[in-house]
Amino acid sequence: VVFHRDWAERLEVVRERATGAVTRAGDLLAADRVVLAAGSLSGRLAGVPEDVLPPVRPVKGQVLRLTVPAAYAPFLSRTVRAVVRGGHLYLVPRENGELVVGATSEELGWDTTVTAGGVYELLRDAHELVPGITELPLTETRAGLRPGSPDNAPLLGPTRLDGLLLATGHHRNGVLLTPVTGDVMAELLTGGELPEAVRPFTPKRFGPVPGALLEQTA
Template identity: 35%
Template sequence: MNHTTSATDVAVVGAGVIGLSIAFELARRGREVVVIERDRPGQHASTVAAGLLGTAALPLGEQDDIYPLKLDSLRRYADFVASVESASGMDAGYRTDGTLWIARDATEDALLDQLNEERQQRGLDSRRIAAAEVQALEPNLIGDLVSGLLVDDDVQVDPRQLLPALARAAQASGVRIIEQQAVSHGDFDETKDRWALASGQEVIAECSNIVVTAGPWCDQIARPTRETNNPLAPSGVGPVKGQLLRLRGPGLIDRCIRTTNIDIAQRRHGELIVASTKEPEAGWDLSPTDEARDELLRRAYGVLPALQDVELEEHSVGLRPAVDDHMPIIGSAGRPGLWIATGHYRHGILLAAATAHWLAETMERGETPTMIAPYGVDRLEAQPQSLEAAS
């Protein structure tokens, strides 16, 4: 190690939605923050994502453990977006038109009953509607639907607007973003009582705190030995490949349409999102496949036939960061000044607001708030990690 480029209070490793949200929050609380990003900010899963921010989700039961955090984040989202927009002067692409779940057969009809019941039990609004009302609300959907579930308080955000706005907001609040610099390892310097983050032989940052937010790559950041099996902040996180389509055409739907196997969202500027695959067995593979594209289109056409006349603009792939239990990891990484936020899996855009708030609180208070107590890294220590087993 031979060169120090930056000395700071907090160094955040990774400029996805989680790293940037935390950096922005910490800067707003008066902390001095540097973000170090291997590529460009928001280049990976965070800008591939659909940006659906609903708390209603299928399969039922799967969400139980993260429901409180999802709800907490959803409730913070409007303020989060407002502060990003105000600090950046940019539109973050936030829409509050709600979600319409649709049932195409008796099985899906029963599932929507359960989803509705689950929401009522949690004190959340939603309303079962008959096929005729579904048709009146969204006339471009197929005619032979069984019923719908209207969730008016679901929102969406366009990650391709949110991420640049977040980066700008963070910078406007004093955050320095270092791009195209991969952190290879980190070390605690006892003599200086500070952490050092390095890229190969070069020290990029000396800091009192490191926040590891490198998505599925978190465990590739090593202790000084640079052995791959010796991560700086071990989390057991890994990739779950997702493929998603972007089409461009006239407005076809007024709210997000969700089913058991396909989601369709409309952006204000004419983009339609068809989401998405879940491929835990694909590992680090980032190639778009014809099979996935054809299957996503087949399912989407089956719900919204007019999509067949809309141009397919982009087929993208992202790696969701996930651990075995599909819950995020937020909090201390087991050593003073070492923090981690990853594993947000299918909900990182939604959970960014709560993650930033609660991690900043933890760092400030020096203890873990109740809200994020279930998401500590210690819960995984007893379990062997294998994503394939969890799929």
Template identity: 45%
Template sequence: MSSDSDLLVLGGGAIGLTVAWRASLSGLTVTLIDPTPGSGAMWAAAGMLASAAESHFGEEHHVALLSAASDRWISFSRELEGDTGLNIGYEQNGTLLVGLDRGDRLEIERSVEFQRSLGHNVADVDLENLSEVEPALLSTISVAKQLHNDHHVDPRALGRALLAALELNNVSLRTSPADSLTQSALGVEVTLGDGSVIRGDKAVVTMGAHTNFLETANPLPQIRPVKGHILRLQGPVLLKHTIRGLVHGRSVYLVQRKTGEIVLGATVEEKGFDRTVRAGEVFRLLDDARRIIPGVDELELVETSVGLRPGSHDNAPVVEWAEEGRVLVATGHYRNGILLAPLTADLVVDMLQDRPSIHQELFVSAHSHHRSS
């Protein structure tokens, strides 16, 4: 069986695009298969690189992975911007955790104690000086903490840069969905929605929430979609930092771009593949945001969208061989697909080339708590 490429990458979200780019840099010929690369969850995402804020009770085993992923972004952003000449909106201006009422303050204090116990750098913010740190915040906020190492990137700019990098590195693009994947001793075959067949030596499945739509001889890991409403607002630059707030116990975040765009999110809903934008959820997000940032009222609401996060059984990423030596699966990154994309790609390329990886144990240990219980 003659191959069209050394590697077929099935899925063009943050993980698939990054894997395709890094694999091409390693010397492999690559074909990326996706009807609309750079869309889906990546297009909707806010792009928070939040290794501290995403350290949750019961997920202590994720901490080392998230911290290593955050560190990788510094060099990754330089490499991608250097190769393409495109700005991806990587901003190292930190994050503020804020709470509206007494209950929110107690919950944030509890979370911060936990984050500090894991080694994260979380600083207290003197409320008397809050207007100097973040002038747009409500003056009667009950608590504020600063996460110095939680940054953000613009996922849409990232997608454009990765697509440009693929073109520069002669990665082929097939814009028809992958329906089925089969393998033999000689390689892999992918049948596309238009009936054509593409052959390769190896394949990586990076289809996110749609992983289980792919027909394969052996079942792939079960991945569920987790719905999230996300809004985009536009106006003068309002914020110095990313804001993650608690408003009467409800979470809300605001990510400021230099263009004046603010990404506001996000709900967490177990509703399958429902992509309907619900008025009630849009209202709740706007109402919670304006309670801590009054200036939100004056911004233009320019977009409402829904993203589907890919969640595994324990919400940790899955990077493993589905068919030993031929088919890798890299999925289930849930809330942290953008954050984990560079590190995931590094691991995937090492596995494809049968090299030992310093990252593999980080991904394995992210599941160890659940597998040992």
């Protein structure tokens, strides 16, 4: 495999078939098949015909990192997952002494602002589970965008455009689902059928992207 670490400016389509990608520098990377796996930006690649654009929207998530001082260790020895006030919360202790608290889920388009309200809610709910948490130094706050599909399940496999496949839409579970996504896409690209387990996630389960969603992702 040759890796080209570059930005895809647009999909190259010739006679209703995806034939590669054009990089920011204007170079064409020709390919028999193209896998579009651009996360929350998957619905924004130029050149993809409108009726084939993946129906992916950005779902904002805020996450915190705290540090457990040596004097407090061991603070938590395993991951804690909970539902607090109807929201999902997790506390993940890392080997390097960090404690990750996540994550909010917000439908705010492309906004990646870390807000006082987001930090407050995470700390409030985490405090309810583990009161001692408010004694820890807060070392990082961050917001990212998850790729969400209309049913929040992944989009895996061929699209209605010949040569174009999707591997996106993993929403809250993209890290967890990385190995299985890699496996099924490799199986598909090396000539096999789409494995049974991923058939429910075919991009073809959705019709063309509704105009409203296109506007939201514009």
